[in-house]
Amino acid sequence: MRSMEFVIGQRWVSHSDANLGLGIVTDVSGRRVTLGFPAIDEERTYATDNAPLARVQYQLGDKIETYDGESLTVRAVEDIDGVLMYHAEDENGELQQVSEVKLGSHVRFTDPRQRLFAGRFDRNGAFRLRMATVEHQERLRQSPARGLIGARTSHLPHQIYIAGEVARRYAPRVLLADEVGLGKTIEAGLILHSQLQTGLARRVLIVVPDSLVHQWLVEMLRRFNLRFSIIDDSHYELDNAADQILAMLGEEIGGASEENPFEQSQLVICSLDFLKSSDKAGNDAVSAGWDLVVVDEAHHLEWSPEAASPEYQVVERLAEQTRGLLLLTATPEQMGIAGHFARLRLLDPARYHDLAAFEQEESRYAEVNTLMQQLQEQGGKPDSAQQQQLQTWLGDEVSDLVARDDNGHALIDTLLDRHGTGRVLFRNTRAAVQGFPERRVQPAPLPCPQLYTEAGVTAGSAGLTPEVGMDEETWLAEDPRVTWLEKKLSALKPAKVVVICAKAETATALEHYLQLRAGIRSTAFHEGLSLLERDRAAAYFTETEQGAQALICSEIGSEGRNFQFAHHLVLFDLPANPDLLEQRIGRLDRIGQGDVIDIHVPYLENTAQSVLFRWYHEGLEAFAQSCAVGVGVKAAVESELQSRLDSPTESADDLVAATRAQAQQLRQRLQEGRDALIEMNSCRPEEARALIDAIESEEQSSGLVDYMTEAFDIFGVETEGHTETSDVLKPSDHMLTGHFPGLSEEGLTVTFDRQQALEREDLAFLSWEHPMVAGVMELMTESELGNAALASLSVKGLPPGTLLLEALFTLHCPAPDSLQLARCLPLAPLRLLVDVNGKDLSAALPHDRLNELCSNIRRRTAQAVVPQIRAEVETMIDHAEGFAAERLGELQQQAAERLRGLIQPEIDRLKALRKVNPAIRSEEVAFFENQLSAGEDVIGKARMALSGLRVIVSS
Numbered sequence: 001m002r003s004m005e006f007v008i009g010q011r012w013v014s015h016s017d018a019n020l021g022l023g024i025v026t027d028v029s030g031r032r033v034t035l036g037f038p039a040i041d042e043e044r045t046y047a048t049d050n051a052p053l054a055r056v057q058y059q060l061g062d063k064i065e066t067y068d069g070e071s072l073t074v075r076a077v078e079d080i081d082g083v084l085m086y087h088a089e090d091e092n093g094e095l096q097q098v099s100e101v102k103l104g105s106h107v108r109f110t111d112p113r114q115r116l117f118a119g120r121f122d123r124n125g126a127f128r129l130r131m132a133t134v135e136h137q138e139r140l141r142q143s144p145a146r147g148l149i150g151a152r153t154s155h156l157p158h159q160i161y162i163a164g165e166v167a168r169r170y171a172p173r174v175l176l177a178d179e180v181g182l183g184k185t186i187e188a189g190l191i192l193h194s195q196l197q198t199g200l201a202r203r204v205l206i207v208v209p210d211s212l213v214h215q216w217l218v219e220m221l222r223r224f225n226l227r228f229s230i231i232d233d234s235h236y237e238l239d240n241a242a243d244q245i246l247a248m249l250g251e252e253i254g255g256a257s258e259e260n261p262f263e264q265s266q267l268v269i270c271s272l273d274f275l276k277s278s279d280k281a282g283n284d285a286v287s288a289g290w291d292l293v294v295v296d297e298a299h300h301l302e303w304s305p306e307a308a309s310p311e312y313q314v315v316e317r318l319a320e321q322t323r324g325l326l327l328l329t330a331t332p333e334q335m336g337i338a339g340h341f342a343r344l345r346l347l348d349p350a351r352y353h354d355l356a357a358f359e360q361e362e363s364r365y366a367e368v369n370t371l372m373q374q375l376q377e378q379g380g381k382p383d384s385a386q387q388q389q390l391q392t393w394l395g396d397e398v399s400d401l402v403a404r405d406d407n408g409h410a411l412i413d414t415l416l417d418r419h420g421t422g423r424v425l426f427r428n429t430r431a432a433v434q435g436f437p438e439r440r441v442q443p444a445p446l447p448c449p450q451l452y453t454e455a456g457v458t459a460g461s462a463g464l465t466p467e468v469g470m471d472e473e474t475w476l477a478e479d480p481r482v483t484w485l486e487k488k489l490s491a492l493k494p495a496k497v498v499v500i501c502a503k504a505e506t507a508t509a510l511e512h513y514l515q516l517r518a519g520i521r522s523t524a525f526h527e528g529l530s531l532l533e534r535d536r537a538a539a540y541f542t543e544t545e546q547g548a549q550a551l552i553c554s555e556i557g558s559e560g561r562n563f564q565f566a567h568h569l570v571l572f573d574l575p576a577n578p579d580l581l582e583q584r585i586g587r588l589d590r591i592g593q594g595d596v597i598d599i600h601v602p603y604l605e606n607t608a609q610s611v612l613f614r615w616y617h618e619g620l621e622a623f624a625q626s627c628a629v630g631v632g633v634k635a636a637v638e639s640e641l642q643s644r645l646d647s648p649t650e651s652a653d654d655l656v657a658a659t660r661a662q663a664q665q666l667r668q669r670l671q672e673g674r675d676a677l678i679e680m681n682s683c684r685p686e687e688a689r690a691l692i693d694a695i696e697s698e699e700q701s702s703g704l705v706d707y708m709t710e711a712f713d714i715f716g717v718e719t720e721g722h723t724e725t726s727d728v729l730k731p732s733d734h735m736l737t738g739h740f741p742g743l744s745e746e747g748l749t750v751t752f753d754r755q756q757a758l759e760r761e762d763l764a765f766l767s768w769e770h771p772m773v774a775g776v777m778e779l780m781t782e783s784e785l786g787n788a789a790l791a792s793l794s795v796k797g798l799p800p801g802t803l804l805l806e807a808l809f810t811l812h813c814p815a816p817d818s819l820q821l822a823r824c825l826p827l828a829p830l831r832l833l834v835d836v837n838g839k840d841l842s843a844a845l846p847h848d849r850l851n852e853l854c855s856n857i858r859r860r861t862a863q864a865v866v867p868q869i870r871a872e873v874e875t876m877i878d879h880a881e882g883f884a885a886e887r888l889g890e891l892q893q894q895a896a897e898r899l900r901g902l903i904q905p906e907i908d909r910l911k912a913l914r915k916v917n918p919a920i921r922s923e924e925v926a927f928f929e930n931q932l933s934a935g936e937d938v939i940g941k942a943r944m945a946l947s948g949l950r951v952i953v954s955s
């Protein structure tokens with residue numbers, strides 16, 4: 001039925017009023033036709049020659065729904081005296097005959113053909129926006145900058161390199177171990193953001209110490225637009241209360257308590273203590289299922305071959321369940337080498353399976369490093385002796401790796417992975433990153449008070465914190481560090497000062513003293529306070545004008561927090577662990593610190609404190625610079641150190657000399673071996689530069705501004721210039737959809753400029769990855785908007801009334817989520833331009849050129865034209881479908897190749913590792929092999945689907 005011939009029982013749709021639903025012809029008399037619209041229970045009568053109606057005729061493969069709600073797929077269509085009979089397949093695969101009379105009346109047309117013929121087409125600009133959307137999506141998908149564009153951060157090469165390297169992995173499992181304060185949180189945020197953007201991850205859990213929950217929450221939102229939910233005790237208390245009441249009433253416990261709070265959000269933050277303290281919470285967190293789990297301050301996961309800490313155990317269960325795992329620690333060996341190994345084992349059990357073998361490997365690092373350096377100099381081409389060495393390390397793979405034309409990249413990567421520090425470990429150092437200010441130690445030796453000598457707490461570990469357990473009033477009055485601190489703070493006023501001591505009780509006592517007796521504006525930060533109280537304290541300290549001058553922290557203040565706006569640190573006592581000292585100093589010595597850092601150390605002479613001070617200062621030089629060998633050196637001189645701490649009055653010269661020698665030796669050994677290998681893996685400056693260039697070229701092109709300007713116009717968003725680089729957006733009275741992503745009634749001020757976004761946090765930073773832009777793209781691809789349009793074309797020599805069809809086809813390939821096939825299917829559609837005679841004009845008139853020549857047709861005229869040209873349009877669609885079908889094989893092949901490129905290296909690696917590690921199960925290899933063959937199968941069944949069309953009429 002291609003003309004306006006009405007027969008009772010036919011289904012038509014009004015193109016002037018979408019709310020009427022599907023009409024049914026109930027009467028045709030003379031020049032009048034009457035339709036019933038069951039969806040709104042109304043009847044309307046029209047003149048037959050100009051009724052605003054379009055005939056509804058479903059095509060093969062379309063989904064239809066009967067009035068009683070059954071959904072079927074059309075397999076054949078029969079015309080019985082003008083009324084259609086659909087032969088359609090139900091969900092059991094059985095064919096049923098459904099007369100169009102029996103179709104349901106609530107319809108929404110999404111197919112471009114249906115929309116065009118139902119008169120539901122869009123403006124020319126909407127088609128343009130649709131095409132631009134998929135083109136940008138495809139370009140961005142292939143861009144190395146993808147996922148890294150939207151963060152409100154400065155582009156620091158070491159971070160961008162790691163983020164780029166890790167985020168593109170299918171199952172990233174890495175240890176981010178940059179030195180303190182170099183931006184591991186930012187690196188993790190970039191990786192998360194990127195994996196969420198690319199769809200490689202949807203569900204993310206971040207596990208952090210109590211004291212960092214809110215800081216992470218804020219950092220993720222402010223820098224990455226990622227809105228996390230916190231799960232804590234409060235989610236369980238309610239259930240417990242409900243359970244108690246139910247139990248009192250003798251009712252069965254169930255309902256609310258059955259719910260798993262971790263399943264209620266996609267992005268969750270919780271504290272490790274909380275997971276550890278509640279079995280139910282731990283079990284819920286594990287069973288909720290995650291794509292990516294992040295664990296900050298991962299050195300708390302203590303492990304030895306004999307026993308694993310409860311923290312380790314809960315993270316181990318999460319690690320087994322999740323695909324991606326990021327462990328963050330600045331001091332991976334803080335709790336010993338076994339703990340370090342155990343964390344690597346969580347990440348990559350196939351590679352790290354034996355502690356003894358791991359320890360032995362370290363002895364070969366220098367050899368591996370030498371070979372790598374040589375290979376790098378030789379452009380990746382080994383000589384015959386080197387080839388032999390490689391053969392013993394890597395086996396048969398070598399010839400294949402050497403043959404690659406990539407300057408030895410693959411060879412070096414494989415060597416690093418199998419025999420070096422592995423592809424799971426990233427560690428940047430201050431020395432490599434550069435640009436950090438000087439650290440200056442300000443010792444303050446003080447006489448030991450009688451109080452401590454008499455109590456016998458001057459030596460051993462008691463001597464490090466002699467005030468612990470003493471009467472508060474007494475030690476505050478007699479310990480000279482207290483008056484020294486009071487004077488120091490007064491002298492430094494108004495400079496901000498972070499004071500760190502080991503114990504919460506010391507911090508509390510000091511803070512009371514300073515606040516109440518000395519009148520110094522101070523605030524405490526320790527584990528005795530609630531999370532909210534701690535954050536309040538930190539915020540009070542941050543305030544510039546009215547804020548506290550001093551923040552008195554217990555040890556929990558020495559991790560993760562950002563206090564780089566201060567440059568005075570007082571170490572009221574010294575920790576026995578060198579990595580803990582580094583963590584403490586790292587609160588101030590971190591990215592963003594612009595001043596020389598003064599580290600004030602008051603210590604009591606001739607006590608364990610003075611020994612430890614000398615040991616750190618003269619032995620390790622740990623105050624002046626970041627000290628990576630502290631834990632190793634301490635292990636080597638442990639007994640001498642302990643004996644000096646136990647007898648602090650004896651000379652410590654020998655200890656200091658031995659420590660210096662050990663430190664120098666260890667530094668040199670690590671520099672030649674392990675550190676060199678880690679450095680090679682952690683930042684490759686050229687690759688980092690190329691990534692930053694790619695991000696900046698996206699930011700500097702006018703593509704995004706043009707795209708959003710068109711979107712604001714199509715959706716009816718008003719824009720008003722605010723400053724040179726920012727605009728105010730407001731919803732207008734003629735919005736196309738009820739809601740524009742990310743825009744509230746009050747409007748939003750936005751900038752497209754990163755520098756301005758860094759300076760002005762109140763402005764939204766619009767990038768290709770901002771939720772507003774992503775939301776517009778999603779609206780365009782998930783809705784039918786712009787998939788059917790009509791335009792006019794005026795070109796000399798083209799007779800008026802000539803028709804062209806611009807058709808867009810996508811590779812339709814339904815597959816289970818678990819196959820992650822979207823990563824290999826093309827996003828940009830196949831675009832074809834044909835005329836009625838089946839001539840392919842696609843190359844002669846590209847999309848952009850056509851846009852310049854096309855203009856809108858008035859809606860009324862278009863409505864009148866469509867029914868008249870239906871036959872020609874359908875012929876052109878047939879031609880276009882023919883051309884599209886010819887390209888199917890090629891697109892399927894490209895998709896299959898992309899899939900193989902992603903999965904095959906995983907299979908090869910596991911097979912190679914299996915030769916040295918019997919713990920790798922054959923199922924692990926089989927899993928990837930199945931992924932590959934199942935993916936190839938599905939791609940083989942793909943077909944071309946029409947996803948958009950624009951009919952062009954020459955005028």
Ligand SMILES: Nc1ncnc2c1ncn2[C@@H]1O[C@H](COP(=O)(O)OP(=O)(O)OP(=O)(O)O)[C@@H](O)[C@H]1O
Nearest residue numbers: 153154180181182183184185186330560562590591
């Ligand atoms: N690229 C960046 N742009 C802007 N600010 C940054 C960037 N990288 C890091 N920072 C800031 O530097 C500080 C240190 O970063 P971050 O907290 O990520 O370091 P970290 O390595 O996790 O530290 P720690 O070892 O103490 O846990 C933070 O205040 C962070 O916001």
